Amino acid sequence: MSATFGFRFDNRYAQLPEPLFSLCPPQPVSQPEMVLFNAALAEQMGLETDALRTRPDLFSGNTLIAGSEPLAQAYAGHQFGNLTMLGDGRAILLGEHLDATGNRMDVQLKGAGRTPFSRGGDGRAALGPMLREYLISESMHALGVPTSRSLAVVGSGDPVYREEALPGAILTRIAASHLRVGTFQYAAAQQDAALMDTLIQYTLARHYPDQQNSDNPALALLDAVIERQASLIVQWMRVGFIHGVMNTDNVTLSGETIDYGPCAFMDAYDPDTVFSSIDHQGRYAYGNQPTITQWNLGRFAETLLTRINDNVDTAIEIATDRIKGYSTLYDQKWLAMMRRKLGLFGEDVMDATLIQDLLDWMQANRADFTNTFHALIGGEVPDSDLCQQPAFLDWHTRWQARLARNSKPRESSWCLMRNSNPAVIPRNHLVEQALTAATEQHDLGPAKALLAVLGQPYSDDAPEQYRRPPEPQERVCQTFCGT
Ligand code: AMP
Numbered sequence: 001m002s003a004t005f006g007f008r009f010d011n012r013y014a015q016l017p018e019p020l021f022s023l024c025p026p027q028p029v030s031q032p033e034m035v036l037f038n039a040a041l042a043e044q045m046g047l048e049t050d051a052l053r054t055r056p057d058l059f060s061g062n063t064l065i066a067g068s069e070p071l072a073q074a075y076a077g078h079q080f081g082n083l084t085m086l087g088d089g090r091a092i093l094l095g096e097h098l099d100a101t102g103n104r105m106d107v108q109l110k111g112a113g114r115t116p117f118s119r120g121g122d123g124r125a126a127l128g129p130m131l132r133e134y135l136i137s138e139s140m141h142a143l144g145v146p147t148s149r150s151l152a153v154v155g156s157g158d159p160v161y162r163e164e165a166l167p168g169a170i171l172t173r174i175a176a177s178h179l180r181v182g183t184f185q186y187a188a189a190q191q192d193a194a195l196m197d198t199l200i201q202y203t204l205a206r207h208y209p210d211q212q213n214s215d216n217p218a219l220a221l222l223d224a225v226i227e228r229q230a231s232l233i234v235q236w237m238r239v240g241f242i243h244g245v246m247n248t249d250n251v252t253l254s255g256e257t258i259d260y261g262p263c264a265f266m267d268a269y270d271p272d273t274v275f276s277s278i279d280h281q282g283r284y285a286y287g288n289q290p291t292i293t294q295w296n297l298g299r300f301a302e303t304l305l306t307r308i309n310d311n312v313d314t315a316i317e318i319a320t321d322r323i324k325g326y327s328t329l330y331d332q333k334w335l336a337m338m339r340r341k342l343g344l345f346g347e348d349v350m351d352a353t354l355i356q357d358l359l360d361w362m363q364a365n366r367a368d369f370t371n372t373f374h375a376l377i378g379g380e381v382p383d384s385d386l387c388q389q390p391a392f393l394d395w396h397t398r399w400q401a402r403l404a405r406n407s408k409p410r411e412s413s414w415c416l417m418r419n420s421n422p423a424v425i426p427r428n429h430l431v432e433q434a435l436t437a438a439t440e441q442h443d444l445g446p447a448k449a450l451l452a453v454l455g456q457p458y459s460d461d462a463p464e465q466y467r468r469p470p471e472p473q474e475r476v477c478q479t480f481c482g483t
């Protein structure tokens, strides 16, 4: 083992009962090469940034950082509705790092080789999808959406074989944890009450410490997760993010976004938007994300039933009530978020109608989601041709009248709107262009330029090329998970 490089590992997950993981070292690669290194994140984590910058071997798993206890986590998951036993087939948890303030975070290598859960897979990842996760997760962070983050992408020097041979890579992912609904599904399948109680306590300690001494820890956990997930999905809806694979193994208990596969941002507003090539029925379409989350939370609640109440009927009644309550909670949070997007303070009974009318108009006219909201900041009628339509002008007049009833000055509205409506998002066509340059021309210039712009999403300084929607011929209609 080498030095710590500023990593302060304190690995509690490795002390949980054995069914929950399998100790498993990363498999070395031929030629680790640093592709992207997130110096700002390294600084924030309290790491030795300059020393790490030149040590791709640490981020490929060729050299183990002192204090790591590599393991693959076990979990199950409803994938497109069907329950499967999974586990990390290509992600290895190095350990839990504590930053200077005692903040605990998972350090995970994705694409670091086969594990006991790899099934038929090679345990590896291709460079394109790992760069994609880096770009989009860092963009989500800058947008203010809870998310796992990306510390590094390292090329492996080895090909991975998908439909064709592709350059292999490893992503270092930093997350509040990798506990997911699927972790609980896996644990519940063991039919061991003590194991469930241990896992509940571990999760509460990690994410909801003020609930640790609750009279009913399982129910407290359910409530807390419902709250966090409702908040998270509202944030996705705010920025037009479509996760693409909302299987229960990709739903975190921390309320962070994880597992960036075929995810994408919506250009023209349409609730039916789907990009993922494997989502044939639109199960995970933009507009379905809130209800699919309720379904996923239902699966979570099922794992907790025996711990909520000894009487199964009582437990079902309590849990059902909570899952139903998610709808109300989500609707409240969504409405509050949409009010912020439109600079509305206070509450007016007609707000929901005002908001829905704008969305309906946007959908009917295929208006760009990001640019339409951004153009409203300042209150002028946007100068696009689309916005000269009588239907839009009528809506704009109603919006102005509502703004006039605000309890605060106009400048406060514009400020609220500036913080709620990004100027730049990682548009698919730009992401694809950057990934193509990186993987086919070994040119990281476009990816780095895009990252820089995405780091300041609320600034008006971004060049027009990053802000305009794609031309018809540039449009990317399908995204792939690349596993
Ligand atoms: P994901 O779609 O990334 O959430 O992955 C679903 C499941 O497939 C997880 O258990 C992964 O660990 C596993 N998996 C994905 N790709 C690979 C691979 N190349 N080798 C082994 N397991 C994989």
Ligand code: MG
Residues within 6 Å of the ligand: 249, 250, 259
């Ligand atoms: Mg996953």
